[in-house]
Amino acid sequence: MNEYLDIVLRSLAVYAFMLIAIRITGKKELSQLNTTDVVLILLISNAVQNAMVGNNTSLSGGIVAAAVLFILNYLLKKLMFKNKLLRDLISQQPEILIRNGKLNFEMLSKLDITNEELEEAMREHGVEHYKEVKLAILEVDGNISIITGDQHLKQSQYKRKKKHKSLGDLN
Template identity: 55%
Template structure:
């Protein structure tokens, strides 16, 4: 087999494996990484390097593997944009956690967010109590967006970048 075709197919196989693995293990977002996540990513990249390029350690082999990964990612993003079923397969949906000051306990349990974590996040948004929260949403990227209302009736929107473990339903 042509060595460049071999590298391309191996790289594509690793990319597809990583998409499925990230979906299964609940890491569809990597907006903020803790130390364990960084170590995991470094070890995975080292583990799959040889699987992608095989015995070819040339610059061309490495660049081709990187190019295949970029192209595959570009195509996946385009297909996700155009095909809702495919997008739903790879991404979770946003979850409403609080509406008009009321915590949705079943939803919080489903996505494995404790009341303490939720209150901490609301406080980090600068909101003292839940009754001032109009809406709190766990977004598809793992961030929590909060819409609040002040004493004057003005609405405020903030987005909190915090890595939260999400239970994935595959």
């Protein structure tokens, strides 16, 4: 078999495996990397490198493997945007953790979210007590969004990466 076709097929297999592994481990881990998670990512990347390129340690072999991963990721995102079934299969759904001040203990337990983690998210959103929370949601990116029941919603410490025009700028 052509050595570059071999790299393409190996890269596709590794990408599929990693996608499934990340899907199974859950979304909470995506936003909360700690030291052990960084070490795991480094070790996984080293472990799968050989699985993708085999004996080919050339620059061109590495570039082919990286190109396959970028192209596959781009195509998968396009397909997910257009196909709800695929999007639902690959992406996770937001999960409600608190509704109207009542904790969803079953969901918190299922997602392995500790009381301390939930309280930290509440503090980051300027909320002291569970009773003040109208809705707390574990988003698909692993962050916890909190909406209070107040008329004046509390400002979150979360900062968006992209600048958006304010309503005043649209006129």
